[in-house]
Amino acid sequence: MKMRLMSAFLFFFLFVIVSGSISYIYLIWTNYWLRISSLEMTNRMNKPRHVLDRVNHEKSHRKPRYDSPRQLPVGNQPAPRPRPKYKSKEEKILPGRKLSVSELPKDKLYAHIKVYKEQIYAQLRNTVLDAGKQVQSESFPNAYNVTYSGRYGENDIKLSPREILCSAKKHLNIRTFTRENKMFKKLKLERFFPKNEFLEKRHFNSCAVVTSAGSLRNSNLGSFIDSHEVVLRFNNAPTGGEYLKDVGRKTSIRVVNSQVVAKPQFKFLESKIYSKSAVLVWDPSAYNSSTEDWYNKPDWPFFEQFFSKRLMQPEDSMYLLNPDSLWSMWNWLQSLTPVPLLPTPPSSGFLGLLLLLDHCSVLHVLEYIPSMRLTKRCHYYDTEENLGCTLGDWHPLSAEKLLALRLHTGF
Known part of the structure; x- marks a missing residue:
């Protein structure tokens, strides 16, 4: 009897051991394949289904995206539907072909743009915050002797575009020198200046501020740019020829910094690009310095070239910005920014934007806020790569662009 009980117990024990081992191996094997399937599914989910494959990559870079006026109209105008694209036999046969951004349904396209806009906003904001922390350091350089004592913009984050525009009209003071300037009269140089301020009492229906950003390359925006009543460009940015398709040829205003005027390689006296349109020259002064101090010690030694140009071509429309205007812009930007700005003058792009802000019914600023064509390339006409551009x-560029985003009335 005892032997039977021992045998039954031993059989039951061995049965439990064997069945447990088999069950354990089965569970491990099942979890392994579940894990593999989960990873494959995650990879498929994380892979963007709407981006172009390598074959269509170049085409995607030629499509206007985030800040393209064709897709992001001003005000409440509806965005035009993308034209249906002809599909080849190969495309009809291949149901798994990936769609380009331009072929996406409008809701998915806008969702894609919204995500990109949030990423750009976060990057610009982080850059401003990091710069603010550095500026507060006692060792941070202050070459322009900036001594700002006004308020910061902690409570202005929720201002509407209209309220920001009203603030700009109230606080900005962008002026150019005329023949009535006392200092230049005293120096007997008044004949080199125009009678009136730049754009005095002028208003336009549509204006385009065309930056020199590398992302304009392969943009196909040339015809759109040339369709504006006024087109503003910067420094030595070329037009026409090989650049015609992307940036057009029309130039109404060219904003030129004093380095371009002073440095021989830019050929300010010889090149025709500085004569075909109205030219506005700017040079920064020290913060709160007098006009006399600035004239005796400009940021770049450009006055000789400037007056030579006026003497050689007196019929040209050329203006000189009062440097107080730059610090008026900087003070206004700081009053709308919650952290200290870099103590350096604003950029040419910001000057161009604010210069036309009160003179245009519709103002498009191209690639100032980087679109989804974002690239490391500084300029569309050269190969230099630098994200600092x-x-x-150097300029408080990220803070400028955040403010431009707040002024944007499109999507």
């Missing part, structure tokens, strides 16, 4: 490593 987009985010700003």
Whole structure:
């Protein structure tokens, strides 16, 4: 009897051991394949289904995206539907072909743009905050002797575009020198200046501020740019020829910094690009310095070239910005920014934007806020690569662009 009980117990024990081992191996094997399937599914989910494959990559870079006026109209105008694209036999046969951004349904396209806009906003904001922390350091350089004592913009984050525009009219003071300037009269140089301020009492229906950003390359925006009543460009940015398709040829105003005027390689006296349109020259002064101090010690020694140009071509429309205007812009920007700005003058792009802000019914600023064509390339006409050209490593560029985003009335 005892032997039977022992045998039954031993059999039951062995049965439990064997069945437990088999069950354990089965569970491990099942979890392994479940894990593999989960990873494959995650990879498929994380892979953007709407981006172009390598074959269509170049085409995607030629489509206007985030700040393209064709897709992001001003005000409440509806965005035009993308034209249906002809599909080849190969495309009809391949149901798994990936769609380009331009072929996406409008809701998915806008969702894609919204995500990109949030990413750009976060990057610009982080750059401003990091710069603010550095500026507060006692060792941070202050070459322009900036001594700002006004308020910061902690409570202005929720201002509407209209309220920001009203603030700009109230606080900005952008002026150019005329023949009535006392200092230049005293120096007997008044004949080199025009009678009236730049754009005095002028108003336009549509204006385009065309930056020199590398992301304009392969943009196909040339015809759109040339369709504006006024087109503003910067420094030595070329037009026409090989650049015609992307940036057009029309130039109404060219904003030129004093380095371009002073440095021989830019050929300010010889090149025709500085004569075909109205030219506005700017040079920064020290913060709160007098006009006399600035004239005796400009940021760049450009006055000789400037007056030579006026003497050689007196019929040209050429203006000189009062440097107080730059610090008026900087003070206004700081009053709307919650952290200290870089103590350096604003960029040419910001000057161009604010210069036309009160003179145009519709104002398009192209690639100032980087679109989804974002690239490391600084300019569309050269090969230099530097993200500082987009985010700003000298001008308070990121803060300027955040303010421009707040002024944007499109999507």
